[in-house]
Amino acid sequence: MKTTTKIVSIVLFFAVLVLAISSGNQKAEWKGKIETEKGVKVIKNPEEPPYGDIELEIEEDMVLGSEKDENTMFYRVWDIAVNNQGDIYVLDSGKYRIQKYDKDGRYVQTIGRQGQGPGEFERPTGLYLDKKGNIYVLGLSKIHLFDRQGEFVKSFVPQGFVTSFVPDGEGNIITTSYVRAERMRNFGVLVMNPDGEVSKKIAEFPGIPLIKGGWTLAHDYTPLLRIAAVGDKGFVYGYPLEYKLYRANWSGENILIIKKR
Numbered sequence: 336m337k338t339t340t341k342i343v344s345i346v347l348f349f350a351v352l353v354l355a356i357s358s359g360n361q362k363a364e365w366k367g368k369i370e371t372e373k374g375v376k377v378i379k380n381p382e383e384p385p386y387g388d389i390e391l392e393i394e395e396d397m398v399l400g401s402e403k404d405e406n407t408m409f410y411r412v413w414d415i416a417v418n419n420q421g422d423i424y425v426l427d428s429g430k431y432r433i434q435k436y437d438k439d440g441r442y443v444q445t446i447g448r449q450g451q452g453p454g455e456f457e458r459p460t461g462l463y464l465d466k467k468g469n470i471y472v473l474g475l476s477k478i479h480l481f482d483r484q485g486e487f488v489k490s491f492v493p494q495g496f497v498t499s500f501v502p503d504g505e506g507n508i509i510t511t512s513y514v515r516a517e518r519m520r521n522f523g524v525l526v527m528n529p530d531g532e533v534s535k536k537i538a539e540f541p542g543i544p545l546i547k548g549g550w551t552l553a554h555d556y557t558p559l560l561r562i563a564a565v566g567d568k569g570f571v572y573g574y575p576l577e578y579k580l581y582r583a584n585w586s587g588e589n590i591l592i593i594k595k596r
Contacts, residue, residue: 377592399423399440406434406442414462418483424470426462431455433462433472435485446485447472454479454487465502466567473497478508478531493531500527501564503585507534509570511560514539522560524572526587537587540574 368379401407410429417423421438424446431449436442447456461473468483478497480488493510500510506529514523514536521542526535540560558575565571569584578595 375589375592380595397440416462416464418464418468426459428459444485461499463502466504471502491531493527494533499562501562501570511562519544
């Protein structure tokens with residue numbers, strides 16, 4: 336008998352933003368500033384939003400998941416990605432696999448399985464697609480690469496401990512990784528080549544103090560550096576304690592900074 340107590344239904348929502356402006360029909364006035372610092376445009380936002388509170392109206396768009404279909408039974412959904420054609424990829428960390436569905440939610444294929452061999456996963460925690468449709472999976476100590484058809488290409492061990500990354504579509508990846516510093520384990524934004532070797536450091540942020548033996552005292556509330564792709568134009572990264580977002584091109588050059596004034 337199949338166990339159905341740990342089934343997660345993936346629900347994709349279409350959100351409609353309703354902006355409530357307290358001033359009636361008057362246009363809200365933005366009170367921030369736009370300046371240029373060292374050749375980079377900096378947007379400084381005020382503490383109070385110009386439109387007041389934002390209310391969301393949620394409408395159900397699609398549901399995936401059924402206890403009667405093995406291909407839509409999930410144990411621990413860890414990540415979801417969508418390609419340019421609308422195909423949906425679901426990383427099920429509990430079952431060590433990626434489930435692919437078309438834009439209408441029909442099952443297409445399964446990618447990967449548990450193990451240590453080619454195309455097999457140990458504790459997969461990240462799913463990424465590049466602009467060519469190639470599939471990257473972040474595992475326990477490796478990054479796995481599949482082509483757009485889901486065929487295994489290669490695995491490589493990245494230099495340092497990677498927490499997340501975005502692929503640039505040319506084989507390189509921009510990662511958020513731990514960077515060793517004096518009595519600290521900092522967070523860095525690094526560029527790695529197709530073999531996982533660091534070729535450039537874009538930024539570094541203060542991280543977690545080291546204790547005796549080189550261990551850290553990280554917990555669920557530890558601020559973490561985050562990164563996300565912005566279409567095929569570049570990426571954005573931010574560290575929560577700074578209240579800033581940095582938008583950069585694929586060369587790692589900041590082209591825009593958004594911050595709280």
